[in-house]
Amino acid sequence: MAEPTSGNEGLLFLTDEQLRKGIEAMFFAYRGFTADPDRILEGKDYGRAHHRAVHFIHRSPGTTVSNLLLTLGVTKQSLNRVLRTLIEDGLVRSEKGRVDARERHLYLTETGLTLERELSDAQRARMRAAYRAAGPQAVAGFRQVLEAMMDPEMRRQYNRLKEGG
Amino acid sequence: MAEPTSGNEGLLFLTDEQLRKGIEAMFFAYRGFTADPDRILEGKDYGRAHHRAVHFIHRSPGTTVSNLLLTLGVTKQSLNRVLRTLIEDGLVRSEKGRVDARERHLYLTETGLTLERELSDAQRARMRAAYRAAGPQAVAGFRQVLEAMMDPEMRRQYNRLKEGG
DNA sequence: AATTTACGTCAGCCTTGTTGACTTTCCAAG
DNA sequence: CTTGGAAAGTCAACAAGGCTGACGTAAATT
Numbered sequence: 001m002a003e004p005t006s007g008n009e010g011l012l013f014l015t016d017e018q019l020r021k022g023i024e025a026m027f028f029a030y031r032g033f034t035a036d037p038d039r040i041l042e043g044k045d046y047g048r049a050h051h052r053a054v055h056f057i058h059r060s061p062g063t064t065v066s067n068l069l070l071t072l073g074v075t076k077q078s079l080n081r082v083l084r085t086l087i088e089d090g091l092v093r094s095e096k097g098r099v100d101a102r103e104r105h106l107y108l109t110e111t112g113l114t115l116e117r118e119l120s121d122a123q124r125a126r127m128r129a130a131y132r133a134a135g136p137q138a139v140a141g142f143r144q145v146l147e148a149m150m151d152p153e154m155r156r157q158y159n160r161l162k163e164g165g
Numbered sequence: 166m167a168e169p170t171s172g173n174e175g176l177l178f179l180t181d182e183q184l185r186k187g188i189e190a191m192f193f194a195y196r197g198f199t200a201d202p203d204r205i206l207e208g209k210d211y212g213r214a215h216h217r218a219v220h221f222i223h224r225s226p227g228t229t230v231s232n233l234l235l236t237l238g239v240t241k242q243s244l245n246r247v248l249r250t251l252i253e254d255g256l257v258r259s260e261k262g263r264v265d266a267r268e269r270h271l272y273l274t275e276t277g278l279t280l281e282r283e284l285s286d287a288q289r290a291r292m293r294a295a296y297r298a299a300g301p302q303a304v305a306g307f308r309q310v311l312e313a314m315m316d317p318e319m320r321r322q323y324n325r326l327k328e329g330g
Numbered sequence: 331a332a333t334t335t336a337c338g339t340c341a342g343c344c345t346t347g348t349t350g351a352c353t354t355t356c357c358a359a360g
Numbered sequence: 361c362t363t364g365g366a367a368a369g370t371c372a373a374c375a376a377g378g379c380t381g382a383c384g385t386a387a388a389t390t
Contacts, residue, residue, distance in 0.1 A: 018304075019296070022296070022308065023220075023292060025307075026311065030195050031316065032319060047345055048346085059185075064367085064368095066366095074347070077370085077371095084369090084370095097367095101355075102357075103368080123188055124181060124188070126314060127187050128179055131184070133313040134313050138310050139187070141299065141303030141310075142187070142311070143187065144299040145194075145303050149198060150196070154193040158189060212375095212376055214377060231337085239379090241338080242380085243378055245339075247377085265335095267335065267386065
């Protein structure tokens, strides 16, 4: 069973040192990941929370508030604060459900779509540059590790979105 | 050069759809990444900010306040609030510099090391499970993409830490 | 001697998360 | 038809953790 060179069965990538590097990579990379949208949002009266709401409404037009709550993993009070300003400012349209009138279905307006595009263009540009620099093989690995890192509930959310698209 | 199947030069991994998936993977995975330490910290009077400080002090014992400020990318007021409680509670020791007495060098105490271990054990356990599930090749790609996603300044920080270890 | 650097601190503000209590609306089951 | 409970919204209060601005002190540098 043991590898001739080390006796560690080739699991060098699982040393604490390797894991620590991965942890720090996640930390620093996430900063980059959010940096561009954050820059755009500052001065627009909105924050990261608004970005997230806009992103997932764009992703699943007509989604309900409960749905969004599950995806974002925050309380309805927290989400509602964000949603209210987006609706007041005319970025999001909230429509009473036809089949179940208790539910509110959420859609981006033209203005909302414009902001979404601005934010996601910036975020995608960075992602694209990183993907291009790393190559397709690395990207596949990137996605594999991230998916394995999610909580099961989040993985379900993620896969639901993945298919839905 | 063109791939026979598509004529898109094999850059299918750079479609907006692929990039969007990567963006959502980052979002959901980061939640998992912070979930375990957050759980441990709640009820201990500390938060994510304390975790970060403890992590990087552990990582670079004797580091100065300015150094930590660069790494964490927050204001000194913000860091100081966190550092003060850690020092008061005896998790961190602050030592006047010998060569330059303006600087404070930071070290974890025994208690601090204990907390650090508890937090990083949890975080590493998740990382290890993800790495194991994805395999060494995927891990290499994961690290490549993350590194490419960082701001240059952060990449410098990251690599400094990498070598130093 | 004057300036700059490193650090600490006070005061105040903002965003975004939390809990708890309560109301309104509405569907569905008894 | 009544009622129980789900979905949504709202009010109030609070906490963590960012931020800016102003100020003070000690030590190093010029």
